[in-house]
Amino acid sequence: MLAAEVLRVKRGDDRLNRPAAPEAYTITDRERMELELAGRIEAWNDSVAAAAAAAAGLLDWTKTDADGNKWGVSPGKLHLGKITLPLPFGFAPNPWQMERARDRARIDAEIRTQAEEFEARQNLKDRAEAILELRRRGADSTRARPDTTKGGGGGPR
Numbered sequence: 001m002l003a004a005e006v007l008r009v010k011r012g013d014d015r016l017n018r019p020a021a022p023e024a025y026t027i028t029d030r031e032r033m034e035l036e037l038a039g040r041i042e043a044w045n046d047s048v049a050a051a052a053a054a055a056a057g058l059l060d061w062t063k064t065d066a067d068g069n070k071w072g073v074s075p076g077k078l079h080l081g082k083i084t085l086p087l088p089f090g091f092a093p094n095p096w097q098m099e100r101a102r103d104r105a106r107i108d109a110e111i112r113t114q115a116e117e118f119e120a121r122q123n124l125k126d127r128a129e130a131i132l133e134l135r136r137r138g139a140d141s142t143r144a145r146p147d148t149t150k151g152g153g154g155g156p157r
Contacts, residue, residue, distance in 0.1 A: 009016060027035070062072030062079050069081040078085040093101070 056075075060072075060074045062070050062074050064070050065081075070079040070084070071081060072079050073087075076087050078087055092098075
């Protein structure tokens with residue numbers, strides 16, 4: 001027998017195939033849901049961070065030359081080689097974007113107004129129906145009930 005065969009780990013070696021403690025691999029439903037939620041939030045945060053980085057990159061109009069000097073404009077700064085000057089203003093959106101934003105705000109306001117008006121009309125309609133139902137019940141209860149005494153409802157005439 002070769003040394004390798006003697007030293008080879010056998011399939012049923014308990015040192016390698018020890019059962020794990022159940023608490024090491026079982027979790028409660030609550031823990032599982034918390035882990036799933038944490039994973040989804042982490043993925044969402046990564047997406048938001050990537051979108052923010054991409055948006056910030058659109059505002060950075062700079063170029064770095066071979067000497068490491070930065071030239072161009074970035075948010076709040078003017079880069080002139082080794083000199084960076086602060087800018088007292090930000091970039092305004094172009095007129096097309098401003099008009100589009102105004103139109104969107106107007107449409108959103110109209111939608112909100114119409115939704116509020118619909119809700120008010122629906123509330124008024126529901127209240128009117130409730131009042132009519134109460135009146136119907138009151139009229140039904142005050143209506144004369146038929147005489148069931150067979151005597152005409154009174155004493156001798």
